[in-house]
Structures are given as C-alpha cells and as structure tokens.
Amino acid sequence: MRRRRRAAALLWLGLMPAAAVAADPPAGPPWPARPVSLVVAYPPGAITDTVGRRVAEQLGTALGAAIVVENRGGAGGNVAGAYVARAAPDGHTLLFTSYGNLIIAAAAKLPVGFDPFKDLAPVGMVGPMTVVLLVRPDLPVRNLAEFVRHVAAHPGQLNFASVGFGSSYHLLIEQMMAHGRLSMNHVPYRGGAAAMTDFLGGRVQATLATWLFARPYMTDGSARPIAVANAARAPVAPELPTVAEAVPGAAIAEGLGLFAPAGTPAPVIARLNAALRAILAAPAMHGWLETNGVTPQPGPPEAFTAEMRPAAESLARLLRETQIRLE
Template sequence: MEDRRRLLKALAACAMPGVAGTALATPASAQPWPVKPIRMVVPFPAGSSPDLIARLLTEKLAAALGQAVVVENRPGAGGNIGTGMVARAAPDGYTLLLTINGPLVTAPTLSRHLGYDPVRQLAPVSLVATSPNVLVVDARLPVHDVREFVALARSRPGVLNYGSVGNGSAAHLAMEQLKAAAGIDLQHIPYPGFAQITTAMVGGQVQAGFMVPVIAMPLVTAGKLRIIAVTTSGRTSLLPAVPTVAESGYPGFEAISWQAVLAPAGTPAPVIDRLYRELVAIIGSEDVRAKMRAQYFVPAGTAPQSLRQTMASEKVRWDKVIRAAGVQPE
C-alpha cells in the first residue's frame, strides 16, 4: 500500500506545473529546426563574389529547409566585421556565414585587434566553391603579360597602385607574393569590395589587382581591363588560354580563392549536419554546378571536418607567404 501511495504522488507531481513536469515534457515539446527565417551573413558588399554565391545557394536552401534564408551584407575591414558578428551570434542555427578565406585564415595573423577567433568561435559547415584569381591591369597600360607588367613596375617604383578588399585578403596577399618574388614596388589601396576596385581601375586611380574572374570578365569584355595571368598552379579549364603566374617566370606561385559556409560555434550538431547535407546536395545539382562554372567558380561541397582541415592547412601556407613578403599586422 505504501508503495502504491508513493507511485500516485510521483504521478501527480509529474502532472503538476514545475520542474518534474517540465523535464518530462521537454523532449515532446521541443520545436524542430528551423521554425523561423535564417540569415546568411555575407561580410562583403552586394555584387561581390561571396554575395553571388550566397544568392545562388539561398533560394534552394530555403526550399530544402522550408524557411526563408535571407542574405545580409555586412561589409568592412576585409570581411572581418561581418565575420566577427557571426562569431558572436547566438548558436541557434538561425545565423550563418558565407565568406572567403581571408577572414578565416589570414586575418588572425594580420589583425592585432581582430575581435574573434575563427577556430574557437566558428563551426565549419561546408566548403562551397573555389576560384582562381586573375591578375588584371588597366587596359590603357602598355602591358600584355606578367613580364611586361613587372618591367613597367620596375621602371616606375612606387608609382603604380593596386587594389584589394583589405589587409590579408587573397587579392592583397597574392600581390604581395608577386611583389616579393619579382622585386617590384607597388602601392596598396584597400577598398570595401571589388566593385569599388573596378570603379577605381576604370577611373585610373588603380592600375592593377588580383580578383576573381566573375568580377573582372565584364570589364575585360568591355575592353576596360586586361587579364594577363591566372593564379592556379596549372592552367585552369575556366580560362584555358590565360597563362599562369607560375609559368610566367615565378614557379610555385599559387593563390586560390575559396568560399565556405560556417555557423557560430556551439550550433547544435544536428543543425550543422542538416545544413552540410543540404548544401552538398544543392552544390551537386546540375543547374547549380552549371551556374557556378558560368560565373567562373569550381563547385566544391565538403564535410565540416574537411573544411576545418582546409582552414588549418591554408593558415600554415599563408603564414609563410606573409612572413616572406614582410606583410605587417595592422
């Protein structure tokens, strides 16, 4: 009888509001993710290459998840401002980041007051695309290849300007790598995004720069810019007629841009896994792959751990470039 009374009391306690009742109800009442719109932060301006990739992915990701996925541009400091914002966001699955390699692998070395740690504060989801960089010059310059560009720079030390999207960006470090290898002196002018760089090049304020082909090609076709090299180790199928920097007298030169999706560290593992699986499926679809290649991107799609390994190995490689080129932290 005593055992029966104890059992009845326990059941009554579970039925009443309170800790015991709440604990039992939690698994059944937990809401499935996602139940509201998701924001994908792009730490570069609208029209930039990360923005283009984000907008290509979010429509299909929204359809797969059953919730809107909204691109939010937060440019500044070479991508560090928007990246830091995501690193400090709530790890609830409703804030994502799509960024390039700079804020993830070189910014910690080159920024004394970065304000975030990409290894500790960001959770990799998937590498989504890679792209060669192209070395472009103002079409009014009398240069058609890397050798002529280097010769012109040597004849006018400190006079030619080049643009990048900030200290530690792929465009910045690629040119610093070339400067060190070729022994030339160019002035670095940072801009918020490539749209501003191309405007400056057309206006004559900037004479050269590394950028991804999707940004450069419209102005190349219009005769405003000229591509003189690509930064892959061998010629790329995206631009097979364009020589590499490596074959133009600087063996070993390589500078690839890549783009990845991450979330705040602490985002639940099932959410990360769902995002990874959906992104890989989207990137693997024929229409997305065709659109990526049409914009001069090579589709990727990797597991979170693979992206983490990429970040680690790229940091080691670019730290060597930074030291060799003498690039100083800001």
C-alpha cells in the same frame, strides 16, 4: 553548451565525421524556428553576394524556411565574420564568405575581433573561385611577363587595388612585392565594386577580381586579364598563366564557404551540410558555378577543415619567413 562547443571544435580538427554528428539528436526547440539570416561578407555585386543569394534561395527551399540575406562588407570580409562569431549559436545566423580571408586572419593573427578556427564552425565548402589579375588597357603591358618588367622599371609608381586591408588580394600584392622584389602602392577598398570603379576611372592601374565580376569588363575591353592569382591555371581560362609562373611563391587560397557560430548544435551543422552538398551536386547549379569561375567542391565539414588548416599553417610560415606584416 560545453558539449556543443566541443563538437564544433572536433569538426574543425577533422576528428568528428558529419555522419557521427548527424545521428546526435537535436536538443532544444525544432530548427529552424524562424527565418535564418545568411550574412554575406561583401557588398552586392561581388561574387560572394551573387553565389550567396543563389545558395540562400535553394537552401531555403531545402530547409523549408525563409533565408534572409544580409550584406556586411568591410575589412576584407572580417566585419561579417566577427558579427557571426558573436551571434547566438542556434543555427539562425550563418556566414557566407571567402574562406581565404579567414585563412589570412588566422595565419597572421589579425586583430579582427574573432578567431576563425575557434569562434566559427565550418558547415561546408562551395569551392575555389578563379581570381584574375587585371590591368588597364592604357598600361603598356600585354602579358604577365611585361607587367613584371614594367613594375620593376617603375618602382613605386603603380597603384594596385585590393578589396580590403588583410584580404587575400592584399596578401597576393604583398607576396608579389616580397618574392618579386617589386615596389607597388597597395590601395585597399571596401569591396570589389569600389575597387573596380576607381580602376575604370584610372585612379589605380591594376586590380584583382573574380572571374564572374571581371567578365563584362574583360569582354568590353576596359580591363585586360594577364594572369590568374590561384595556385593552378583555371579551367575557365587555361590560356592565362598563374602569377606564380612569373613570381614564384605568389598565389592565393581563395574560395567560398558556409560557416556558423561555434557552439551551433552538431545536428544543425549536419543538416545544413547535407542541404549544401545536394545543392552543389545539382547539374544546373554545378554547371552555373563552373561557367562563372567557381569549381564546385562539396564535402563534409571535416573536408573543409582539411583544406583550410594546412593553408593557414603554410601561410603563417610564409609570413614569418618573408616578414610580411598585415597589421
């Protein structure tokens, strides 16, 4: 067990390539020996669930095993993270989540019941996902610049929804208020579906949503997109500015990834990673993801680590400098 945990730690640190662990013979019974539980960190309807179910189906085919999807929403995705972190590290319980929430939990040292870098082992990244800033059509703004001016002129009057306290969406709201000297009311929900329901009902005037989830509401005119929350403009909507173009420093590191409990045998991690990379490289899956606002970025576990650790370190510095408290 000590050897397995050391291998998982080295994967996070980027000191052990997937090829090295793939050559390590598996210990114990053959894997998978029973159905694998894929714990999705958000309720049905969110992009994490939509993509997670498609990955689960194809992962099951690749592994020759049943993959059972289990939704465990709440606390910005951290309910599912804590559940998987406590699961047996035998490869039969996996986490499919937004890695942005894990970055925030680690950087802010949130009391979520687990340490994202110590208690979870990275399997592989699916890729960054486009997040759009939406406003209600009856709000008298048509673009990002007008939105910032409107909020500045009406401090404390705009209700801004997020998918949960401590989530990447919540952090973006905090960044906008800190860097833009704006005053808004943060309203956390248990997932995107609940936030969108109140947004459409007029109880909140602004919200954030993934491209896939927001698309039908943008199409029918019930939600107006005015920006993307990512650090760069999105290929799926290049005409939308980033939030940071109006409020420098306000951006999120957001995307989807697959994790296992720390201590999961390294050969199991390597097999899962190889299957995931093959799934993402398939033309049909690659095209479907891009169309729905996710940029496929398959790679080994250490490449995933190389994305997450610097982002967490940068966010920790930001939180110290701005004194934003997420607890």
